[in-house]
Amino acid sequence: MNAELSKTIVHLIHQGFESYINSFKELTSHAPHFFKSRDWNASQQNHRRRLLLYKDQVYATRLILEGILKDQVGNIMLWKEIKSDYNWEITERKDKELAETFFNSVIRKTFPGLAISDELMFVREGYDTCDIHPQEHLFYNYPSQWGLQKIIRKIVADFDFGVPYMEKEKDIQYLVKAVREVILTRFQATSETTTQVLKSVFYRNKAAYLIGRTRIGGKWMPFIIPYMNGPKGIYVDTLIFDPNIMSGLFSFSRSYFMVEAEIPSQIIAFLNSVISQKLIHELYNAIGFNKHGKTEFxxxxxxxxxxxxxxFIQAEGIKGMVMTVFTLPSYNIVFKMIKDHFEPPKSMTRLEVRQKYKLVSLHDRVGRMADTHEFEFFRLPLDRIHPELVTELKNTCNSLLEFTQDELIIKHLYTERRMVPLNIYLDSCTLEEAKHVVEEYGNAILQLAQANIFPGDMMVKNFGVTRQKRVIFYDYDEIEFLTDMNFRWKPKAENYEQIYASAPWYDIAKNDVFPEDFRRFMIGRADVKPHFLAFHEKLFNPDHWNQIQEKIRTGELLHAFPYPKSMRFRPEEEV
Structure with missing residues (x-):
């Protein structure tokens, strides 16, 4: 009886995964069309649909399984058999690792109260358990014997975006010049030198990226070529060799790429050789398989x-009013839990906070909001948790805790990349470093605004500084869509009563915002505040915020450049 039931369940889970992965590939395949037609809004909507796919398919599969399993839904022996049969079922799949993660998601949602289980889930497997299939179809090869001009011309010819070039010959010479200046001044090409470029193009926002590597000087030198499609046609925007910029392009603060990956582990293996600073789970996140990225994490x-x-200890920084945050010092991650009760003036519910985090997960993060992974029934060894942290968790999040003899099981938490809180960074950095990060702080707020996000609580404690000294927003409980806000100039007082009133004498609606007031609380460090106020003068002007709103309402899409604009081959006015 169990054998037949197991085969039925295995078939349904596999069918659910097939449905998910086929829909994922179909939506991904639309990216070149949207790039070609410059239909940026449709591209964003397509990206959002792809983000929703996984959860919807897991939910649909779970409903079917519950109807069939009924009182067997928590039968451990049956699920062991199902796992074994499923493992056999997916053995030949080229995306086996993704199929394992889908199984994990389904059983977690179906089996009542299941924590991570080695017996019932695929916990220790990994992307590299898949066969690495022959790679001759993965990338184009360009031998050094062709010479630099021919190689560049062939790369340009091999990628046809279906749109006329704005200035094709000029693009080729820009690329040749960049290679000569950055690579050939340091290394000598030999007969062993070769260049490889992935055939799959990486699409995000208004750009398309070619990812490649050149074997020279006894090692692989990675590069990325961003293409843009402007009103005058296709053009190469720059050539990236800097590993830090490449790492930023695949950052946890940016949206996922649309890239066709027939064998995901092959793409990941290639990327891992090119962007070695990134961990495997970060690369899976970057190409849209964020649920498997969560598994690999x-x-x-x-x-x-x-x-x-x-x-595990409490994270550094000012304690939040909504979240309790802890970390493992040797691991570059923070763990965030929603408190049981919020102190005034916070008045939201736990559900509302979760909805804010959900909003961020589905929105374009434009390089300024940290990606998170959401976990349920997350297990920690009790003997690794500092007693002070145990006390803090019991005092603030007790309803989310379940203690066993040797483990703490946390019913719900988020994981996020650890950064240095901006307020702490400003306490000890030099004046020049401070000038840079306060410029970054203002840029982060304005770029979020252009992506239709108003941070709400813009205190510096809610922003972090990355290793590349980028400033990222990470506190989401008060975010709103920018278009829902009402930016106003403060009314001018007309008499002494109004001038000396202890409270505002004018009406203030819930979503009214007075940017003039930002000056009071933005940046407390005295030696750098004047620089900040002068550099970001527009931040305090309601008209500027209203202009951004108007652009959003007319459908204009921000392109968040993941590299300095100074690197671009052409000035903005030429494209």
Missing amino acids: YRDFLNHLERTSDP
Whole structure:
């Protein structure tokens, strides 16, 4: 009886995964068309649909399974058999790792109260358990014997975006010049030198990216070529060799790429050789398989726990009013839990906070909001948790805690990349460093605004500084759509009573915002505040905010350049 039931369940889960992955590929395949037609709004909507696919398919599969399993839904022996049969079922798949993660998601949602289970889930497997299939169809090869001009011309010819070039010959010479200046001044090409470029194009926002590498000087030198499609046609925007900029392009603060990946592990292996600073789970996130990225993150976390002995402690910085945050000092991640009760003036519910985090997960993060992974029934070894943290968790999030003899099971939490809180960074950095990060702070707020996000609470404690000294927003409980806000000039007082009133004498609606007031609380460090106020004068002008709103309402889409604009081959006015 169990054998037949197991085969039925395996078939349904596999069918659910097939439905998900086929829809994922179909939506991804639309990206070149939207780039070609410059239909940026349709591209954004398509991206959002793809983000919703996974959860919708897991939910649909779960409903079917519950109807069939009924009182067997929590039968451990049956699920062991199902896992074994499913493992056999997917053995030949070229995306086996994704199929394993889908199984994990389905059983977690179907089996009542299931924490992570090695017996019932695929916990220790990984992307590299898949066969790495022959790679001759993965990339184009360009031998050094062709010479630089021919190689560049062939790369340009191999990628046809279906749109006329704005200035094709000029693009070719820009690329040749960049290679000569950056690579050939340091290394000598030999007969062993070769260049490879992935055939799959990476699409995001208004750009298309070619990812490649050149074998020279005894090592692989990675590069990225961003293409743009402007009113005058296709053009190459720049050529990126800087590994830090490449890492930023695949950052946790940016939206996922649209890229066709027939064998995802092959694409990941190639990317891993090109962008070596990124971990496997970060690369899976970057190409849109964020649920498997979550799986790979958890595997990395388990491996790290086995290699280390330091305790989990409270995260540095001012304690939040909504979230309790802790970390493992040796691991570059923070763990965030929604408190049971919020102190005034916070008046939202736990559900509302979760909805804010959901909003961020579906929105374009434009390089300024941190990506998160959401976990349920997350297990931590009790002997690794500092007693002070245990006390803090009990005082603030007790309803989310479940203690066993040797584990703490947390019913709900978020994981996020650890950054240095901006307020702490400003306390100890030099004046020049401070000038840079306060410029970044203002840029982050304005770029979020252009992506239709108003941060709400813009205190510096809610922003973090990355290793590349970028400023990222990470506190989402008060975010709103910018178009829902009402930016106003403060009325001028007309008499002494109004001038000396202890409270505003004019009416203030819920979503009214007075940018003039930002000056009072933005940046407390005295030696750098004048620089900030002068550099970001527009921040305090309601008319500027209203102009951004108007652009959003007319359908204009911000392109968040993941590299300095000074690197671009052409000035803005030429394209």
